Every structure is written in structure tokens, then in C-alpha cells.
Amino acid sequence: MCDFSGKLIAWMDGELPEGEATLVERHLDGCAGCRSRLAAYRQASSAFDAYCDASTDWMSTAMAPQARRRAPQWRPIAAGVAAAIAVVVALLLVLPSHRGRQEPVSTATITAPSISSVPTQSEAAASATTAPLKGEVHSANLSATRHAAADRARVKVTRREHLAAAPLVRQTLAARGPVESAELLPARPAIEIAIPWDAMFPPGAVPEGVSFVADVTLGADGSAERLRLQPRLVKFDRRATRP
Amino acid sequence: MSGESLSLGLPLARLATRTAETIILYRKLRKPLLRYLVSIGLSADESQDVVQDVFLSLQRHLAAGGSEENIRSWLYRVAHNRARNRQTSYDRRFAAPLDGEIESMLDERTPERAILEKEKLRRLGSAIRLLSEQERECLLLRGGGLRYREIGEVLGIATSTVGDTVERAIKKLSEKCNV
Numbered sequence: 001m002c003d004f005s006g007k008l009i010a011w012m013d014g015e016l017p018e019g020e021a022t023l024v025e026r027h028l029d030g031c032a033g034c035r036s037r038l039a040a041y042r043q044a045s046s047a048f049d050a051y052c053d054a055s056t057d058w059m060s061t062a063m064a065p066q067a068r069r070r071a072p073q074w075r076p077i078a079a080g081v082a083a084a085i086a087v088v089v090a091l092l093l094v095l096p097s098h099r100g101r102q103e104p105v106s107t108a109t110i111t112a113p114s115i116s117s118v119p120t121q122s123e124a125a126a127s128a129t130t131a132p133l134k135g136e137v138h139s140a141n142l143s144a145t146r147h148a149a150a151d152r153a154r155v156k157v158t159r160r161e162h163l164a165a166a167p168l169v170r171q172t173l174a175a176r177g178p179v180e181s182a183e184l185l186p187a188r189p190a191i192e193i194a195i196p197w198d199a200m201f202p203p204g205a206v207p208e209g210v211s212f213v214a215d216v217t218l219g220a221d222g223s224a225e226r227l228r229l230q231p232r233l234v235k236f237d238r239r240a241t242r243p
Numbered sequence: 244m245s246g247e248s249l250s251l252g253l254p255l256a257r258l259a260t261r262t263a264e265t266i267i268l269y270r271k272l273r274k275p276l277l278r279y280l281v282s283i284g285l286s287a288d289e290s291q292d293v294v295q296d297v298f299l300s301l302q303r304h305l306a307a308g309g310s311e312e313n314i315r316s317w318l319y320r321v322a323h324n325r326a327r328n329r330q331t332s333y334d335r336r337f338a339a340p341l342d343g344e345i346e347s348m349l350d351e352r353t354p355e356r357a358i359l360e361k362e363k364l365r366r367l368g369s370a371i372r373l374l375s376e377q378e379r380e381c382l383l384l385r386g387g388g389l390r391y392r393e394i395g396e397v398l399g400i401a402t403s404t405v406g407d408t409v410e411r412a413i414k415k416l417s418e419k420c421n422v
Binding site (some may be wrong): 006009010013015040041043044045047048049051052053056 | 277278281282363364367368371382383385386390391406409410413414416417420
């Protein structure tokens with residue numbers, strides 16, 4: 001076995017420094033034994049990956065009935081929902097500053113990045129602070145009120161097929177009148193947020209007509225201290241089609 | 244007031260950006276993480292729970308101003324540690340014959356797997372069971388697209404050790420399976 005055989009796997013994985021990699025490549029051109037070994041290593045590597053993929057598929061299939069009994073289908077996406085809620089929570093914090101303005105401030109918007117184009121933080125900041133509202137409210141709404149020690153937010157995310165072509169996340173903040181307490185909640189949502197269901201939910205995870213209501217409690221530092229998700233069956237949300 | 248709005252808006256925009264990035268990461272890495280967790284011994288149900296926990300931890304990590312560097316490695320490391328905490332299920336994955344999985348791999352629903360013959364699969368399964376735990380984990384993380392350095396971070400071992408372990412594991416599989 002030649003001296004290069006010990007470097008074949010590292011070379012295959014692209015882990016060798018450029019100079020060493022070049023030497024290995026030159027050696028492979030002239031060494032049939034190493035080419036054969038490399039092919040065997042590649043085959044073993046692929047077989048291992050395929051075996052583990054099949055194991056995962058098999059486990060998922062075998063465990064699916066039990067998993068459905070133990071957890072709702074939408075449970076795997078709780079993290080995604082929580083992440084979206086964090087955005088809403090963040091938007092809540094900006095409300096007081098808007099309330100204090102003398103001139104009516106109707107709207108502000110933050111448009112989250114798409115998968116193919118993630119804006120820089122400065123771009124997102126510019127969007128958050130200066131962009132006019134052009135967002136269309138689709139399927140979710142949020143009502144919020146401030147308490148002495150904590151903020152509570154309510155988010156509803158509804159599965160809507162037509163949102164698949166929408167931006168990944170479209171959030172709309174509509175600053176309305178001052179909100180003093182839970183009893184004085186505005187008739188219309190103070191904040192409306194639209195999140196395409198397929199941005200967070202795996203295919204088939206959310207049955208048609210099911211939405212989620214999330215209650216989140218904020219700590220003094222703005223982090224989410226408590227999160228409670230509840231599924232709800234909803235009728236068609238007509239607000240989604242309003243101009 | 245506008246000054247207050249501006250000072251509040253900038254961190255909020257950063258948080259919004261991070262949250263969107265978390266969602267993108269969730270979509271991209273959920274399946275590879277599930278594959279890793281299932282392969283090291285967690286049930287599908289446990290794996291789903293761990294993945295949820297991991298992404299919620301990521302959200303808290305970013306909200307608390309944690310490092311945004313090498314998030315993929317961070318996710319695998321947290322998932323690995325959470326799996327370790329479920330030690331009762333950790334060793335069972337490759338402890339028993341995997342006939343059901345082999346049948347599944349040859350099933351018509353997975354024709355791409357059927358190219359591997361049954362006897363070879365049995366030998367492969369036996370060879371995988373003979374690998375050490377560290378060898379299996381290195382190969383699994385490598386299959387998840389992690390670099391040797393990242394694998395070392397997840398498992399808490401040196402990069403050179405990862406290289407040696409991967410090489411040893413691949414050679415074992417290659418020799419014992421003749422695949």
C-alpha cells in the first residue's frame with residue numbers, strides 16, 4: 001500500500017490543505033491501486049449514508065402511529081411558531097414609542113428576508129424604521145396589551161394554501177390608539193401579522209382549517225418566558241381577501 | 244419620540260432578522276438533525292422533541308446576544324447533548340438486528356434503496372454495529388455535511404482525531420462489507 005493511501009479519505013472529504021490535495025490528485029492519476037481504494041471508500045461512505053437515511057425513514061414510518069397518539073401533528077413546528085411569535089413580541093415593544101407621536105402614525109412594516117436573499121441587519125433596520133406600510137394582511141392577527149410586569153401577545157396563524165407564493169414572512173405593525181389594559185383592547189387588532197404556513201410547517205403537518213393561538217408572556221428583558229400553543233378549528237378568514 | 248422609536252427599532256429589526264434566519268435554518272436543518280438523532284438511538288418521537296427544544300434554545304441563544312457564528316455546528320452540539328441526556332435510549336439504535344429497516348430499504352416505496360442487495364445490507368448493518376460509538380457519530384455528522392472541525396466541536400474531540408476516526412470507520416466498513 002503506497003504512502004498516499006492514508007490521505008485518500010481526507011482528500012475525498014476536502015479536508016486536505018491545497019498543496020497536499022494537489023499531490024494526492026497527481027498521485028491518483030498514476031496509481032490504479034489508490035483509485036480502486038478511493039472508489040471502495042466512496043461506496044462505503046455512500047452505503048452508510050443510505051443505510052442511515054433508510055433507518056430514519058423506517059423509524060419515522062414505524063413510529064408514526066405512536067407519535068400521532070402522543071403528540072399532535074403540528075407539534076414539530078412549535079419552534080417555528082415560537083420564532084415567529086418572537087418577532088411579534090419584538091414588534092410589541094415598539095408600540096409605546098409610536099403611541100407618543102403627535103402626528104398619526106398609521107403603519108410601519110418590517111419585511112423579513114426571503115430564503116434566497118437575506119438582507120443585512122442594517123437593511124432590515126432601515127426597513128423597520130422608514131419603510132411605509134404596503135403589506136397585505138392575510139391570515140393572522142394579534143391583539144396585545146401591556147401589563148405592569150409582562151407583555152402578553154396573541155398570535156393566530158392559519159394555514160392558507162395561497163400564501164405559498166407570498167414572501168417568507170410578512171409582518172405588519174399597525175399602531176392604533178393607546179392600550180391601557182386588557183379591558184380596553186381595541187376592537188380591531190393592534191398588530192396584524194401574516195406568516196405563510198409553509199414557511200414554518202412541514203408539508204401535511206397542519207390539517208386544513210386548523211389555526212394556532214399562542215399566548216406568550218414576556219420577561220422584563222423582552223425574552224419569551226412562557227409560551228402556550230393551542231390549536232383551533234377556524235372558518236375561512238375573510239380578512240385574508242380584503243384589499 | 245422619534246429618537247426613541249429609532250433606538251427601539253434597530254434592535255427589533257435585528258431580532259426580526261435573526262428570527263427569520265432561525266425559521267430558514269429550521270426548514271433547512273430539521274431533517275438532517277432528525278436523521279442524526281434517530282441514527283444515534285432516539286425514537287422518532289424523541290427526535291422530534293429534541294429538535295423542537297434545540298430550535299427554541301437557538302431562539303433564546305440569539306435573543307440573549309449569543310454568538311451567531313457557526314450556528315449549524317451549535318445546533319448539532321446542542322442536539323447531541325440533549326440526546327446524551329436521554330441516555331436510556333442512546334445505545335439501543337444499533338444494538339439489535341435491523342431486519343425491519345432492511346425490508347424497508349428494499350420496499351417498493353423506496354426504489355432508490357433497492358439497488359443495495361439484501362445480503363450486502365445485512366453485512367453493512369453488522370459492520371455498522373461493530374463500529375465504535377465515536378466512529379458512528381463521526382460518520383453521521385460527516386453525512387450531515389459537517390466539516391471535521393465542526394464534528395470535533397460537536398463531539399468535543401480534536402480535529403485530527405476526527406480525521407483519524409473517520410478514516411478508520413470508512414476502512415472498516417469498506418473491508419467488512421466489501422461494498
